[in-house]
Amino acid sequence: MDALFQEAESQKSNGLVVHQREKLVQAKRWTRDRRLPIYSVTKVLTGLAVGIAWDKGLIPSINEPVSRWYPEISGDPLRSQIRIRHLLDHTSGILTTQGSHDIYPQIDFVAFGLKSDVITPPGHVYRYNNRAINVASGIVRKASGQSMNEFLIEHLFKPLGIENFRLQTDRAGNGWGMDGAQLLINDLAKIGTVLANGGRYHDRQIISQRWLDIAFQASLVTLDGGVPYGLGLFALDLDGGLEIPPSTVETLERSGLRNDLAKRLLPYAGREFPKAKDLGKALKSEFNPTELEEISSAGGQAMIPIYRNIRSRKMIAHSGEIGIILIAVPEFGISVARTIDESRGRNKPHGFDNIYSRVFKLLPPLAPAPPAPE
Secondary structure, eight states: HHHHHHHHHTTTTSSSEEEEEEEEEEEEESSSOOOEEGGGGHHHHHHHHHHHHHTTTOOOOOOOOGGOGGGGGGTSTGGOOOOOHHHHHHHHHHHOOSSSSSTOOOOOOOHHHHOOOOOOOOOOOOOHHHHHHHHHHHHHHHHHHHHHHHHHEEEEEEEEOOOOOOOBBBBTTTTTTSSEEEEEEHHHHHHHHHTTTTEETTTTTTSOHHHEEEETTHHHHHHHHHHBBOSEEEEEESSSSBBBHHHHHHHHHHHTTTTTHHHHGGGTTTOOOOOHHHHHHHHHHOOOOOOOHHHEEEEEEEOOOOSSSSSEEEEEEEEEEGEEEEEEEGGGTTEEEOOHHHHHTTTOOOOTTTTHHHHHHHHHOOOOOOOOOO
């Protein structure tokens, strides 16, 4: 813990806060405590907004086509294939550029995302995408009758006691899905606590464990890469030990997975894969991108995870420009928030990339696997 805070100070952090099971473990602020932009960590809020809307029955599933709410794209052969999960896991295929410089001048961020070219089939390629995730904000607005910002204030911020904040809105009234939120560091840590504590905060279920189980799974197309991304957040399997339960294959088939694909998937079920990348490589060796998307589609329709962690610890995280970082470790209820402002972080090497390995060293040893039955 000392090394974590010492390095946070050397990296010019404004603050670092560690919570465990809703209790403050340690905190240090090297500057005045004030609200700071969290940049792309705002995407975590967008994913939570969609999840809460699903919990409330406002959204049927993550496999629902975007055209349900925006029928004007239904006639386009690629746009009509975009599902909610594609917006959150960055596989929509929507054209994007690095950063958001082309988005800020737009009157309507959602319309800009929807009218952007679709350059790869949805679900086939991961590409971090600010244009696409703004469309998720529009869906929350259409589904709930409130802007995403109003929805977040009512269903996330008020239950968590978050009062000092700022959320950005475009000129068409859409909350920004890509970035724009400003929070105090302790309130940012509360968001991590919700992720780390099964969706609960002070005995109130903010978001369902079922949603988190799905959101914490990397998309099949990113399992074998260095950027395993779930629904609005990065999902790192720290220790390995993954499997596809045989019962999951049966559920996928009942949810529309073609019988021939289910049969080819079944030999991979019940097998333990040492790392996420091993499972990802195995699936990509057997299935082409279109077939992997069909498997993902069935999972999204059933609202179930495709694989499960047998014994591994998972680190949920997201970073924002200049080094804003939020980390959650659900197995131990740990939440870590790090903030840095423009004067300390912009164009300076203070991203604090070592924070992930430092947090890993805080974790208790992994419990030994139970002995095999005789």
